[in-house]
Amino acid sequence: MARILVSLMVLMVLLGGANLARAQSLIPGPAEAGYDAALGTKADAFVRQQQALLSVPLGFGLEGAVSDSDSRSAIEDFLSSGATDFEAHTGLHPYEALSAYGEHGDLGMFGGVQAAGDAFRYAVLRDSGAPATEIEAARTALLRAMDGLHWQTQITGEAGILARGIRRALPEAGEPPLPGIIPTTVPLFDAAGDPQPIDKVPTWRADNSGELPFLIWMDDNSKDQLDGYIFALGAIYDVTAMDSSIPRDKIDRLVADALAIGRSLLEEVEVAPGIVVDLVIQDADGRPTTHHDLSAEELAPGGVLPGMPAINGFNALMSMGILRTIFHITGDETIGRFYYDEMVGARDYMTSIEESVAVMYFSEQTNFSNVNMAFVAAYGVLRYETDGRIAPRIRTILQDHLFSPGKPRQADGLGQALFDVIYAGFQSGDRALGTAAVAEGVRNLTEFPSPPYWNPEVINCDAAEISALRCTAIDGTTTLILATDPGRGDSVVAVDVLPKRLRPPSNYEWRTDPHKVNGGGGARLNPGGGFHAAYWMGRFLKDGTTGFDNVSPLARAALPWTPTTPDAGPGPDGGTGLDGGVTPPGGDGGCGCRATPLADGAPTALLIVLAMLSGRRRRR
Structure with a gap:
């Protein structure tokens, strides 16, 4: 009975939060008190830099190189002018001004986060009554990003397989030649039918779909790239699923891509001789990718001790964020059942997160790519989870294990706006802490250079x-x-x-x-995709009071599940606790896959620390 009462209280909080749909944003917009016009102008300039120059080949996510001084001057003049059409303003096509495009191989995270920013921006402009021309331009940019994101899985020719990156090899009709040198591609298989190269490394491949001859792709995807890519799909679905101005076929295509990736992750795969696990990123050549591991049972890629329970809290958070986002997009019961029955229930991934995810803060040796990955993944649970036991617990994890675990180099105090905005949008403790985090994040954004964002020493x-x-x-x-x-x-x-x-x-x-x-x-x-996502997420999320105000209004109802221990948190056993909101369109069905639970009893985070340790030298 006590759990039922607690769950009902959380439900009331969430329903109350629904009345905050018009509440002030974390980062105020033009019609809100405290709006920073100069920061807004900077954000618009980053949009113009991205859309007019850097997103031209793929629709999202690239950086550029500009070696010619006249081209640099033309770009500076364009961005200071407020113009939106680079070629009309300068007489140069972007391919004539840039000497190269870059970061194709990090497109999932770098590009995915930027594409999520496109979604947040479109929703903010649409829902705040911005001028129709601005809304239409934002919609066009979002649709181009949706096309590019689809290409990233379509090009592999295999359902559920995501390229690490894609690159345009041929310009569109009437465009000048592409800048830079196009890499040579290698077939997936040699003459004997064996995958090549023998050692798994990122390798450029020709289009494997037969439908995208103008693109090439890089294989050997990794979990950071998948993390950013699914983050983008979730954000885009969240703002477009009920929007009649977005072509339905593009939304359905996004749902199908997410469903195929989710089903692939449920498959059991051999990651080392005799070692079979699920939550494995696979490649089009049939092999696991190098950094394939999303299972909390894998200490490191291929590192699974016999009978080892879920101890890798970092992987647990990554896979929970990815799978909960995919369930949000697709409504697929098999994926939902795997997430709730296996990951949350039988394997108790949340305890793994609590016990070891903060190990990523490793003093001076902290890998901030891991910190970024953790916050991006956490958004998927914070935004879309509706279960009365899981939702409060993930907010405690956000506070005590991600943002402020009391460790050197923790996110609290870094002045990294994306972390600050996610924390402020979903933390359920002292509201003053969220306010302080937003202030720190805004200060960080304010100190970004105005575009063009060059790379001076x-x-x-x-x-x-x-x-x-x-x-x-x-x-x-x-x-x-x-x-x-x-x-x-x-x-x-x-x-x-x-x-x-x-x-x-x-x-x-x-x-x-x-x-x-x-x-x-x-x-x-530099593209400024990080700025773009953090600023527009701050404009998108509301300044609530409970930590549940920013749960998606389209979040699907949780499926009933049974905890492994009787004290798994508030909420009735087998209940959902929070209102699932409006039921959006999506897929259903399943593949019938199921992973085998491993033995019970989690060790301490010592093994995680040992796995992360490497030679460290003192400066003197």
Whole structure:
């Protein structure tokens, strides 16, 4: 009875949150108190940089290189002018101004996060009564991103298989030649029918679908790329599923792509001799990819001890976010049953998350790509989960294990806007903590350079200062105290986080160490996809009071499940707890797959730490 009462209380909170549909955004818009017009102008300039220059080949997600000084001047003039058509303004096609496009091989995360930003922006403009021309332009950009995202799985020729990246090999009719050198492709199989190369590495392939001859693709996808890609699909579905102005066939196509990926993840795959697990990212050549592991039973790729229960909390969070997002998109009962019965119930993945996910904070050796992956994955559970036991618990995980676990280099205090906005949008504790996080995130966004976002070399600390472990930053006034131990890749890092205005530039901020003091240089034009997603997510999410105000109004009802222990949290056994909201269109059915649960009894996070340890050298 007590659990039923608690669940009803949570339900009332969520239903109350539904009345906040018109509440103020986390980052205020033009009609809201506190709107920062200069920041809004910067956000619009990033949109123009992306849409007019960097997203031209694929519809989303690339960086550029501009080696010619006249082209750099033309880009600077275009972006300062407020114009939206680069060729009309400058007389140059983007392919004539750019010397190359880059980051094709990180398209899932870099491009996926940017595409999610496109979805958030479209929803904000549509729902706030923006001018029709702005809404139409945002819709067009979103539809182009949807096409590119579909190409990324269509090109592999195998249902449920996602390319690590795609690249345009032929321009459209009437366009000039593509800048840069097109890589040589390698067939998936050799003359004997064996996968090649023998050692699994990312390799460029020709179109395997027979339908996209203008594209090539890179195989050997990884879990960070899948994480970002599914994040994008979820955000896009969330804002388009009930929108009659979006062609239904494009939404149905997105649902079908998500369903195929979800069913592929449910298959059992041999990841090492005699070791079979599910939640494995597979490739079109029939092999697991190098970084295939999403199962919490895999300590590292292929590293599964006999009888080992779910101990890898990082993988547990990744797979829960991905599978809950896919269930949100598709409504597929088999995927939903696997998520609730296996991952949440039998395998108790949430306990694994609680016990070990914070191990990703590893002092100076923290890999901030992991931190980014964790927050992107967490969004899928925070936004779409409606279960009265899971939803409150994931918010506690957000507070105590992701954002502020009391460890060096934790997200709280980093000044990384994406983490701040996700925390503020879904935390259920002291509201003042969310307000402070938003303020820190906005300060971070405010200090981004206005587009064009070039890649100048930033040297805060010279060799003598590095030796002394103390330097004066590029602003001439800020003193930086350097850490004795190096950062990842033997980088020089400060003890405290650098404000964005002092940091080296980055092509994707949220995976970059904000303590790094030196870097940058070269001809790169950074896309600003991280800025784009964080700003427009902040405009999209509401400033609520409960942590449940930003649960999707389209979130599907949870399926009943049984916890492995009787104290799994509030909510009636086998109940759902939270209102599932409007039932959106989606698929149903299933493949009948099911993984075999492993033995009970979780060890401590020590094994995770040992897996992460590598040689560390002190700076002096």
